[in-house]
Amino acid sequence: MKGVFAGAFVLLSVLSLEARGSEDVISKGYSVFESKCASCHPVSVPPEKLKKIREAVEKGGKPPIKAPPMEEISARVKKFYPDEESFVRFVSDYITNPSQDKGVCMPMAYKVFGVMPPVGRGMSEEEKEAVARWLYRNFHYTWEEFIEKHPHH
Numbered sequence: 651m652k653g654v655f656a657g658a659f660v661l662l663s664v665l666s667l668e669a670r671g672s673e674d675v676i677s678k679g680y681s682v683f684e685s686k687c688a689s690c691h692p693v694s695v696p697p698e699k700l701k702k703i704r705e706a707v708e709k710g711g712k713p714p715i716k717a718p719p720m721e722e723i724s725a726r727v728k729k730f731y732p733d734e735e736s737f738v739r740f741v742s743d744y745i746t747n748p749s750q751d752k753g754v755c756m757p758m759a760y761k762v763f764g765v766m767p768p769v770g771r772g773m774s775e776e777e778k779e780a781v782a783r784w785l786y787r788n789f790h791y792t793w794e795e796f797i798e799k800h801p802h803h
């Protein structure tokens with residue numbers, strides 16, 4: 651009997667998660683990304699290219715991109731906000747009131763790119779939530795896996 655209840659509970663929580671991360675929300679999140687974020691953030695940059703960018707920047711050059719790739723940001727933010735709801739809250743707040751104090755990027759990122767502008771101020775709560783869920787769900791590396799694939803030094 652206990653097992654049956656446990657099974658039902660698992661099923662229920664999966665369904666409610668599916669509702670929050672439904673295809674609709676994720677594809678809306680992607681279109682928000684394209685219109686509000688992609689002018690600065692690439693989706694991802696292949697390891698070889700990222701390595702070259704890093705080497706050039708370490709020698710004092712300007713990076714050819716305006717902000718870290720979303721794949722890297724997703725992995726980095728998950729290290730500090732591993733569950734989806736706290737991740738979504740963090741991202742919605744950060745893009746509305748960004749500051750290095752609350753940010754979780756590597757110190758180098760602020761040095762190279764500066765703090766991002768408060769682009770979330772011109773967005774609805776629904777748009778912010780959708781783009782944050784897309785950022786959480788579309789990428790699957792942990793920070794450790796990301797660093798292994800894209801060594802920083």
Ligand code: HEC
Nearest residue numbers: 686687690716717741753754755759763764765766769781
């Ligand atoms: C004008 C360029 C620009 C735009 C547009 C932009 N960003 Fe950023 N973003 C940056 C830069 C630069 C950083 C790295 C410095 C920092 O974290 O503030 C960054 C960092 C971030 C971070 C990491 C925060 C941390 O912990 O430091 C998140 C999350 C993020 N951006 C999400 C978004 C989302 C979502 C959008 C679109 C709604 C967006 N950004 C649009 C420039 C931009």
